[in-house]
Amino acid sequence: MNVQIEDASIRLLDVLYEIELQCFKEEAFSKQQIGYLLSDYASISLVARVNGEIAGFIIGRIDLVRGQPVGHVMTIDVLPVYRKSGVAQRLMLALEDLLKQSDMRECHLEVRVGNVSALSLYLKLGYKRVRVLENYYGDSHGFYLKKNLS
Numbered sequence: 001m002n003v004q005i006e007d008a009s010i011r012l013l014d015v016l017y018e019i020e021l022q023c024f025k026e027e028a029f030s031k032q033q034i035g036y037l038l039s040d041y042a043s044i045s046l047v048a049r050v051n052g053e054i055a056g057f058i059i060g061r062i063d064l065v066r067g068q069p070v071g072h073v074m075t076i077d078v079l080p081v082y083r084k085s086g087v088a089q090r091l092m093l094a095l096e097d098l099l100k101q102s103d104m105r106e107c108h109l110e111v112r113v114g115n116v117s118a119l120s121l122y123l124k125l126g127y128k129r130v131r132v133l134e135n136y137y138g139d140s141h142g143f144y145l146k147k148n149l150s
């Protein structure tokens with residue numbers, strides 16, 4: 001599959017929000033939240049296109065953790081029809097490359113404990129479980145993961 005990674009922008013808000021709704025149920029970001037993330041100067045937003053169509057996207061951000069700037073994956077979404085073809089892996093690696101170019105040495109993220117596909121993706125890419133986040137998703141727990149980028 002020919003996957004192209006491009007910068008995202010606020011002009012894609014409608015289509016990215018539709019993808020977010022297809023990928024998440026109760027914990028989907030609102031349209032306003034996605035708009036905020038797309039326009040935040042500390043965010044890095046990328047889309048994956050397959051044959052010109054947006055198949056998925058990722059939004060990361062540079063956050064401060066104990067005074068140190070680190071990369072933080074805010075959301076990664078791939079449309080069901082394009083899954084299991086390496087799209088998410090391409091988006092993650094492209095984000096990590098940009099974080100490294102910004103001298104970030106770590107990337108952090110949260111994932112629902114039962115989200116097998118996302119957790120497998122992150123473990124495959126070298127993320128390590130740091131701790132359990134009790135009731136992070138309301139009634140279910142999350143894992144806090146991190147990866148050294150250097």
Ligand SMILES: CC(C)(COP(=O)(O)OP(=O)(O)OC[C@H]1O[C@@H](n2cnc3c(N)ncnc32)[C@H](O)[C@@H]1OP(=O)(O)O)[C@@H](O)C(=O)NCCC(=O)NCCS
Pocket residue numbers: 023024075076077078079082083084085086087088089090110111112115116117118120121122124
């Ligand atoms: C999680 C998600 C982004 C994965 O997207 P994807 O494009 O299908 O992932 P990839 O094809 O790049 O898969 C890369 C690796 O992830 C893991 N993986 C992906 N889907 C998986 C599944 N259904 N079951 C088990 N492992 C899976 C595998 O390790 C895979 O490597 P492999 O193909 O060598 O086995 C996608 O399922 C999705 O959008 N889910 C809904 C939104 C979501 O949960 N986002 C993450 C929030 S933390």
